[in-house]
Amino acid sequence: MINKEYNRRVVLKLSGLAGLGIALSPLLSSFNFKNEILLRKIPSSNQSLPVIGLGTWQTFDVGSSAEEMVKLVQVLIEMDKLGGTVIDSSPMYGSSEGVVGNLTRKANLNNSFFYATKVWTKGKDEGIRQMQNSFKRMKRQQMDLMQIHNLVDWKTHVKTLRDWKDRGKIKFWGITHYTDGSHEQLEQVIKAEKPDFVQFNYSILSRHAEKSLFETIQKNNTATLINRPFEKGSLFRATKGKDVPDWAKEYDINSWGQFFLKFILSNELVTCIIPGTSKPHHMIDNMMAGYGKIPDSKIREKMYNYIKSL
Template sequence: MNYRKLGRTGFSVSEISLGTWQVGGKWGDPFSHANADKILNTAVDAGINFIDTADVYGDGESEKAVGRLVRSRSERLFVATKCGRRLQPHTAEAYQPAVLRQFVEDSLRNMQLETIDLIQLHCPPTEVYYRPEIFGEFDRLREEGKIQHLGVSIEKVEEGLKAIEFPNVTTVQLIFNMFRQRPPELLFKEAARRNIGLIVRVPLASGLLTGKFSPQTHFSADDHRNFNRHGEAFDKGETFSGVDYETGLAAVEELKHVFGPQTPLAAQALRWILMFDEVSCVIPGASRPEQILSNLQAAELPALSAEQMQAVREIYDEKIKPMVHYSW
């Protein structure tokens, strides 16, 4: 495993880490603590030391599983969780310092930990990034020892640029993959200048970039890849990175020709992300332990060639850019 600095946190984190949205099972399935324990321990055994969760994943069950992992292992594990999405309705007005403080304390109870390494605002409405009192509350939580660092999880590049103006924001979590190529144009440069850690989520575009989907692939009724394709439940960009499914499939076929059949496309897609030095870590999810080991193949691959990088960019420019580039 290779490790990179997570910005100003100083944490040395595994460049391939773990996101736990579906760690208890596939999307839509009931949370399974037995399965979660297998996935989490497989990850740590393989050298992963950064785990990203949220209070809404499995309605707190993911946090409980992550806390159990940390308490059971001797390795130094870094835990990132998120707060804000429990607000109903999820509006800018609902974001209040006292409410966010309560969410942090609830997460500490879920995980049975004394402090959270990294707490992240969980894709709040854009207006929240213009309210200093929200960010100031996390300074107080840090002084009390309840958190170590503050980060943000964003939908839009503009939100990240605004967030890192606050001096206590140390990380930005964002969607970045072969189908979402806008961030390097400005956000990556500003993050590097300010020593901000970049955590990449949705690296495989909700599975599209595994190359395993087809027009006949069925997603269950409770799977966001079925019910959120047009943003019915949350931001459309979280599902297939905002790419139309059929267009995405066509682009994937072209990507397969670029890389050939020797290595799974998923591993090449992860390796593509790691070609960007500004990225601290990428957090693919896993619904079973074998997916952890599959994802880790990316760390062993050689660097992509200039020709491969250019080919990926050309496929993006031709097929994907018009539908996503200026929306997020």
């Protein structure tokens, strides 16, 4: 479901957002739908992924709320239309896994995405039980990516994940964390175990991963999922009421969300970013960061210095 071409008329017709009272014109007016979303390769395979995906922490933990389900179905539809595939979840995220499974099936999109979730418990048997439950909730026979959440009991779970990959139950396995203080341990596990993926925090104002984590990733051919790209919303609070600088528009940046995401994508070792959202128009805006020009190293530092100066 990637590498599609869209024109303005088709996207407006398909989006279905008019009924939600969402003004799309500012987003669509300067977007070139003839482009294709940027793909980056998973180093341990020949498979590539679109560079913008979807995180589900908090945003998909809606239980059985019909009102919230309507919006989340639209989020998934917009993501699919604009070429996104990666959906990241966890048993830690309340009802999120089940909501993802139910809504992707409801929208007839259950085979359109790259499904990633996690094991978040201690002990081999408990880990297997939890992962089997995740398969059921997300309605998968095979999981694309199973990750060890925040490195909880990783030495135990890595053995199970290697076995499951060999047997085809999962395509890839990985490790995750969300703090700067975890980066050194992530590096140690990457060097010792060679996971297919590592997920961690990285943003325009949180660049600790550049000290040595990215170097370790490059040397060990590890794919990356980036969490917390907006610093839990603090980046938007810092730029509230301010216009995106005109020079940024030369890189197809037309919103602050795209500014922050394209800064991250300017690092070629970033495979995919997984911002969370429950709003269709935010999903569209996030996806647009995967299109058009990507800043080079010079513009990357200009972006950083601009935000630091605000």
